[in-house]
Amino acid sequence: MEEKELGFGIIGCGMISNWHAEAIRAIRATRLVGVTDTNEKSAFEFAQKNSTVVYHSVEDLLASPEINVICICTPSGMHAPLSVKAANAGKHILLEKPMALNLKEADEIIAACEANNVKMEVISQLRFADAVKQLKNIVMRGDLGRLVSGDIYMKYYRSQEYYDKGGWRGTWKMDGGGALMNQGIHGIDLLQYIMGPVKSVFAYARTLARAIEVEDTAAAILEFKSGALGVIQATTSIYPGSPRRLEINGSKGTIVLEEDSIASWTVEGCEMPEDIALGHTNSKASRDPAAFSIEGHIRQFNDMADAIRNDRKPLVDQYEGRKSIEIIMSIYESSRTGKVVEFKNLT
Ligand SMILES: NC(=O)c1ccc[n+]([C@@H]2O[C@H](COP(=O)([O-])OP(=O)(O)OC[C@H]3O[C@@H](n4cnc5c(N)ncnc54)[C@H](O)[C@@H]3O)[C@@H](O)[C@H]2O)c1
Known part of the structure; x- marks a missing residue:
């Protein structure tokens, strides 16, 4: 039809x-x-x-x-x-x-x-990358054992000109945040997609090297509902920038993704599938906002x-999209108050 x-x-x-x-x-x-x-x-x-x-x-x-x-x-x-x-x-x-x-x-x-x-x-x-789908499946199957830690590192470079050119970038009113709300949200979504709901957050968010209203650097410690612990690091102001890195560790295995590729895979009793070869990392992505493939879209x-x-x-969907906003808002709140922020709704 x-x-x-x-x-x-x-x-x-x-x-x-x-x-x-x-x-x-x-x-x-x-x-x-x-x-x-x-x-x-x-x-x-x-x-x-x-x-x-x-x-x-x-x-x-x-x-x-x-x-x-x-x-x-x-x-x-x-x-x-x-x-x-x-x-x-x-x-x-x-x-x-x-x-x-x-x-x-x-x-x-x-x-x-x-x-x-x-x-x-x-x-x-990023959720649609082959390596992410594979990682999600293996975690859902329990092949990594008990999840122990999940960390995302997003250490990027964006010039002052990048912020000045857009007009809206780096402002609270139109960007809503910086290294987390604009760039880091991709990795934050991946982290919560793989690790499950966040239970609490303690964080610092700072503006260290760019003349912008919002944060250019943040570090957060998370506790997930599962009991696992995790880290979010995000910046847009280091030179030259490094590839995004997602590290998922369980009692039976560790898988590390760099950008959209599997950088390492060590899982007890579970070889890396042959159809996902160790990938090639796009090293430009950490410093060029337009250097990413159309395939995900x-x-x-x-x-x-x-x-x-x-x-x-x-x-x-909209309920999934809300989850990373809640994590980012909690990071901002923790940084502002100096307190741990507990999540109310753990779904
Ligand atoms: N998925 C990704 O990887 C990715 C990458 C880059 C940007 N983005 C997102 O896409 C959005 C746009 O980013 P961009 O880099 O394309 O910005 P941009 O500044 O290049 O383009 C924004 C466009 O929107 C227009 N515009 C502004 N207000 C408008 C309104 N009220 N009605 C109609 N048009 C209006 C502007 O004139 C401009 O042409 C942002 O929210 C950004 O976070 C996502």
Whole structure:
């Protein structure tokens, strides 16, 4: 049977919207119906490059009956108000990370999606890497034994020019945070995806080397609901930056990922599967914000299209997207108060 075409609209025609347009082209039975941007020049150039049309306002785009899914690619501070508008217009939503800038906004999005019965997928493309899927399976099967520790290290380089150029980057109002809320959220999502719910956090967040409002460096100690302990380290101000590193240790084994590749695998009685060879780490990713593959977005767009067509939950729905926001908010609170923050809802 022929699949019904899904129409997409994009709000925000900056850097990341290129990944969205390419992902829409790459998946079956989809079409980019139109785009909008408060900067009309950006919208027209982007529309021309992607053979689509410009809508002059968000309201016009949302009124199009040909559009089923709205991609939100604006600065992060606009994610919540635009998601609520899109949900109220009855559109499914592919929302760039971070889902929102705080839990109040995240809950407003959740309420709007529930009230309008629309699906949301929050972009967290690293979850779709083969190595991550393998790691998730092996942890779920219990092959690592009792989980003992889970650590994520995200030591990146972003120049002062990177912050100055965007205008919105590095501000509380539009970025909502720095090394954690903008860059680190990817790894934080992976950590909680693999290790399970966080029970408590103690943390420091500091602005050490960049002239920005938000943190450029943070360190946190976590206790997971399982009893395992963990560490989050995130910075955007070290030179030259190193690859993201996720270390998962259990009583029967250790697996380490560098970027999207398995850097080491030592598991009692369980050889590394042959179909995932030790990967090649993209060493540019830690210092170039555009140096990442389109593959993760394509896989996540496929997940969303399939979720819509088969009326199932997408992998990173709004409830999943909220989890990393809660962890980051707790880190900020702990750093501000000097106290351990206990999580109320351990799901
Ligand atoms: N998934 C990833 O790996 C990844 C990578 C980069 C950026 N992002 C996220 O994508 C978002 C955008 O980042 P970017 O680097 O593309 O930013 P950008 O500054 O390059 O682009 C943002 C665009 O949104 C437009 N815009 C601003 N307010 C708008 C509004 N109210 N309505 C319509 N358009 C509006 C701007 O004019 C600009 O063209 C951020 O939330 C960021 O965190 C995700």
